Amino acid sequence: MEDEWSFVRKLAVRLRQESAVLILATLIAALALIEGINTGAVFWIWAIVVIVTLLRPPLVERVVVPSRAEPAPVDPQALLGTAFAGLAALDMPVLIIDREASVLVQNAAVEKAFGAFPIGAHISSKLRSPGLLDMVRETFATNLPNQIEHSERLPSERVYIVRIAPIDLPQIEKEEDALFLLSFRDISELRHIDRMRSDFVANASHELRTPLASLRGFIETIQGPAKSDAKAQQRFLGIMLDQTTRMSRLVDDLLSLSRLELKSHIAPDQKVDLVPLLGHVRDSLLPLAGDLDVAIDLHLPAGKVEVLGDRDELVQVFENLIENACKYGQEGKAVEVSLLNEPGQAVEVVISDKGPGIPAEHVPRLTERFYRVNVEDSRSKKGTGLGLAIVKHILTRHRARLIVKSEVGKGTDFTVRF
Template sequence: MAKGFRRSYRFAIKTSIYVSLFLTGISAVFLIIHDAYSEWALLLYGFSCFIFSFLIIQYRVEAFIYKKIKKIYENVSMLSATPLNPEQVTTDMTSLSQEVQKFAEGKKLEIEALKVRDSYRKEFMGNISHELKTPLFTVQGYIETLLDGAMKDKNVRKQYLSRAAKGVERLVYIVQDLDMITKLETGELSLKPEVFNIVEVVQNVFDLLEMKAAKKNITLTFETPYAPVWVKADKERIQQVMTNLIVNSIKYGKNDGTTEVSIEDHSKKKIIIRVSDNGEGIQKEHIPRLFERFYRVDKSGSRKEGGSGLGLAIVKHLLEAHKERIFVESTYGMGSEFSFTLKKAKKL
């Protein structure tokens, strides 16, 4: 009872009592002067004044507050996901202040989120501008040099055209990777799940990247029995995930280092595949943003290694498309481990 007895009613009741007592007192004086005093009539008159005053005061104050607060809501309505209902605003100032505080906190969180997104957007635009600008200017420079007369020399012409072709190739990689991420986000890129041996996929990726690892004298090891491990997923996309993770491991691995792949049981229905290295590692503040497009841990050195800057972003989107998760563990100066899950399957 006490809980439901709002402060708005206390305000209205007290004000109504004051008004009623005042009117009743005036009426009593008037009746006494005219010798028409009646105790019951006076009480009835006082009670009627109280009820009438209470209803008028309660209604008017609620309407007044709602009208004023509604203007505040309207001023920020562009950020509001839910409209203001009259039931939300009463003369109960505690409830009213709670509603306004809740609204203000919600808007504050929205504004902070928008600021973060805007910061990411600016950084993303700067990154993509840099990634596209470098190969474009490279291609432009070689072509302009050839047009200025260098193409008359056969050896120079072949060398410059070869370098320009590499710049165009990098542009193609960036555009293709961006196109893939966009299709994954919009659901346009459909997966083709099949049952396959994940051990065979890892070995194929090792064969493809053996020469790349040899340039830094990095040893590729597979700490898993050669018995087949059957999974159900899109084989081509999972091979791309493995390739991107191992390429990333080689890129940031130290000379004479090791990149190791292992496969373990994660649960009754899933396995977990780990790609670990003893490279430079990743500082903690960078880990939450590793899978953003074009995000670079090393803003200068990593670009020397080439690539589109979208490898980990593609890995994340491909695994999310499979409804799987990816995990990262890293100790700066000691190495990193990327792991992801896949559904087990029986051999057909």
């Protein structure tokens, strides 16, 4: 019986699918009968058309859309694992904790920053800051996001914005099963830049204040006690000229730094031949070297040595480094400038002096603005404290490095590696 009903259903479906053809065939047969054509012939033709139409394959197969199954219940822990797969790739430390502040999941950045938390351990096993723990407890009580600034001293000083927020999982209905995301955004570099900016303003103000105070004092002296003393006036005017020249150098260096910072992200794309460039720098510094009784020895390879760069900026770099070597390595009586261009190796320019050298604790800070190993010695040599900072910025724009090697009593090597 089932087979019969199945046949009937299939026949009904085919009749619906071919209804247009069957109706057209019937109309044609009716017209033929009206016109007086043989009834038997018309019937058999009509029957053949109907049979062929029903037996041929359908032009369009019927697409049966299966009924939508009910979604399977989602395991909250499985959902948590899937969500955390993306967080694992972040370089920001991230923890997922429960309402007991026990660690459920941690990413690789957590292990790098604080060391691995034992799974299931309380966060206080690694994070003992009272302020941070109070913030976590407050979020547990209010179920609202919260954040705090947190500092870590070991293994190195780092500053984080620590944020905690509840994770909204509809599958978790019980309040005691709630989960929370604890993230650590590292702002150490921002704090460092803020300190550098503050130090820069303070140092720049101090550097300008000293010559301005000298100028004011000498002007008052010329207007007062030395009003009629031509010899004193001449001496004071000479000192005032030195102070204004110093301020002019300082302002020029500050403007150079500002210009370099604005275009630090744009790498130069012109070819510069370092062989004639270093020769030009040496020639321009010969008068200074002669006054200091220092010889500048240049060691250059044959042929061209080209790098991508800005010629004027590279002249500024090598003038600064060679001038410093002459001034601060004066005791050695010689400065050697070597251009190295070995096959398969980076192009290097090495400036060496035989002076007193630089203590190791000062070397990492030489390129900081206004940093001086010896303040009085630097000022007596008319330094602004910005020269090596400018060198560093120019080389950063040129995608080059400044490498400093120094040994007390034996001299210093400054290497520019392209």
